Amino acid sequence: MQSANVLLKKIIRNSVFPFAAQHGMKKDLFPLSRTLSLSLCLKQDNSASPSGKLDLDAWKKVMKSGLQEEVSEMVSEQKELSTLAAAREILEMWRLAGRSVPENITEEQLKTFMECPSKSAKKKYLKYLHLKELYKKNDKRKMDEKRERRLETQKQASETDETKRNSFVCLWANAMDKAYSWRVAQSMIFGQPLIFDMSYEKDMSVREVANTVRQIVLSEGCNRRSVDPFHIHFCNLKDDSLYHKEFIKHYREAWSKLLITVTDQCYTDIFPKDKLIYLTADSPKVMKTFDHDKIYIVGSMVDKSIKTGVSLARAKRLGLETAALPLEKYLLWNSGAKNLTLDQMMRILLTLKDTGDWKKALEFVPKRKYCGFVSRPVHELKKTLTLINTLKLGKRQEEAGRQFAKNYSKKLTQK
Secondary structure (H helix, E strand, O other): OHHHHHHHHHHHHHHHHHHHHHOOOHHHHHHHHHHHHHHHHHOOOOOOOHHHOOOHHHHHHHHHHHHHHHHHHHHHHHHHHHHHHHHHHHHHHHHHOOOOOOOOOOHHHHHHHHOOOOHHHHHHHHHHHHHHHHHHHHHHHHHHHHHHHHHHHHHHHHHOOHHHHHHHHHHHHHHHHHHHHHHHHHHHHHOOEEEEEOOOHHHOOHHHHHHHHHHHHHHHHHHHOOOOOOEEEEEOOOOOOHHHHHHHHHHHHHHHHOOOEEOOOOHHHOOOHHHEEEEOOOOOOEOOOOOOOOEEEEEOOOOOOOOOOHHHHHHHHHOOEEEEOOHHHHEEEOOOOOOOOHHHHHHHHHHHHHOOOHHHHHHHOOHHHEEEEOOOOHHHHHHHHHHHHHHHHOOHHHHHHHHHHHHHHHHHHHO
16 A cells, blocks of 8 residues: 555656646645545555555546646637737727727727627727717816816915805805705695606616606706795606616715605506696697696606607506697797707796796797797798798709709700
8 A cells, every 4th residue: 555655656746746837736736646645545444455446547537637627728718818919909009090999998898899790890899988988087087177176266265265255155055955945845735746757767778767867856956946846746766767776876865855755656546637737749739828726747758769759648548638838839940859858848837837928938948949939920930931941051942943944944945
């Protein structure tokens, strides 16, 4: 038994250890040799039986196969590293050529870049990473500039008597915040309800949901600062939905302290149907006046593809009355869809509630969408619209008319 153990040690020292030392695996083989020698010592009683003998050839095959697997893994890792290095060189060449390539790229992004099926897909992916990097840099630059301006103002205030003014401004802001909160708290008891319908998550992408929540946050801020705020209801808002996650991102700890009503129920289960009016741009009925006894519903949806008829179909399914803002009645509409953002709708409804004046309310419509307010009869406005369209087209329409006149005169002479 001792001779077999000595022979085993010689084989490990002469054949296995040099090969393992070349590949950096000598440390892993020390416990293996120790366990083999201990197992041989424990089996001294069964040394006489043929099953207790050590099969050195089989052991060599096992050791060689294990080493070959480790060597193959190391070779595959080296190949992967070489391909990543080649991909980095390609990116460096494209950057020198003036293409939109990100400055910093991770190994995961490199792997996804290599897995792209075509060259155009690789270019699009790199352009996406480049734009993402630019947006991050711009955000960081803006934050740094804002921090520097704040530090400068603080420094100037410390050198002069601005500290007193700032303290007064802080006290004034705190007092106004308390007043705004008191108004909103009163509106939750006595105010007119306004419903945001949160049932359009399936019709939007993640980015569109984020834009929707951002607009609703702006709407809530406008409502809180108004003289007579609405009692805002978030209906059909479920826990762990995309809406809910985005709201928590924006409000954080203040989400549970907001003076609004949040429920997963439908508005038809809370309010009577005869008092509900769904505001949608696709409605055939035009809103004439603001009714303080009605409850208006705004669809919480932002779609860049402009899916027409989604909110109107939902209102019809629920058997609700619909209405659209009278944009064409009061505005000389230019072009584009008549969809407004949620914060613009909130400002329009608040102005209508306070004043009842459509001209003041529709001033919140973006001025790029209309040419002016309607102040003349409709047939004169049509003439101005045709004039505007001809001015937009330029001289192309006049040249086309002249060419048509020339061709027509030639045909007459030929006859």
